[in-house]
Amino acid sequence: MKVGIVGGTGDIGEGIAMRLSQHHEVIIGSREAEKAVTSSEECYRTLTDMGLSCTISGVSNQEAVDRGEVIILALPFKHVESTLSSLHGLEHKIVVSPVNPMEKRDYFVYTPPPEGSAALYIKKKLPAGTRLCTAFNTVAANKWKALTEDLEFAIPVCGDNPAAKETVMTLVNCIPHIRAYDAGPLAASCMVECLTPLLLNIARFNRLRDVGIQFR
Template identity: 55%
Template sequence: MKIGIVGGTGEIGEGLARRLSHKHEVILGSRDRDRAEETSSCTIDLLTERGCRNCSCSGGTNQDAVDGGDVVVLSIPFKHLKSTVDSLSGFEDKIIISPINPIARNDHFSYQPPSEGSAALALKAMLPETARIVVAFNNVAANKWKQLDEELEYSVAVCGDDDAAKHLVMGIVEDVSHLRAFDAGPLSMSPIIEGITPLVLNIARLNGMKDVGIQFK
């Protein structure tokens, strides 16, 4: 599977590449092509040192990530979502994964969705009708992605209106470390999934905990 990552040089994007490029062809996108190429080279070098002999990770622009991916991950902050999507084309018939959480921080973290109700529902209004949006990876601690010596033992709630796209993404989720994917229903569930993230951030901060996540058992 070809997986393009828009915003692929951030913590989550690079971490996804490290954890997926042994099973998938990953294209890291960035506004800075040189930075994406450097990140992809470092990813391959790191994985090769760890014994991976068949890794695939390349770098390019964000548009290259969209063009090259059968599945496209939008690994970007919510505040940059509209400007990024407006600058790109070719989303038709693609599976688009949104791990985006609209969060504000004052004396605590809070969920601040747009008028559409969630980042994913706002994204749906921006993209062509044939783009298949799936919410996934929202509640995994960001700083854990790149730490390959640590297993990611989290549950991942996945929602979307296209069942085939949703179950394909669930398979990708379970290619990552010890993540376990759960079908959370249609895209209308996205506000609840996105809203879990500020909850776990508050729990971590207020209770002296690190890397709080969710597990369904």
């Protein structure tokens, strides 16, 4: 599968890219193609130095959309609108949102837009025919990048298109020890997105590191 990661040069994008590129072709995108090339080269070097094979490259965000079958939006919520407005060709693609709208105050606070979730906001910004799912929201960026660690976490996946949801769950499940769970329609994404500030608060106030979720 060809996976394009828009905004893929951040910690979350690079971490997911390194995990997925061991099993699929990953195309890291950035507003600056040169930055994406540098990022992909660093990811490639990290993986191959560990004796791991991968398929990864760096391009512009638009080329990542053009080449990818599944597009992951590894973006802070504040950059979603400006980035999506600069892209075209998302019709009929599977798009994945790991976006969690939140703010750090005295504690982490979930701050959804009026639509109720980042996912429903993103849906309004995407062209008709795009198949949007929520996934990858509940794992910390540094955990994605900790390649020597097994991630024994659950990943809730929301979406309205059963085939797209199944594809995304298959993509998630290619990462060893990670398990995807069907979390319902896209309208349920708010319940997934708000888990991240909750996990951050639990980690902070209990002096824990990188809290995740599992279902037993």
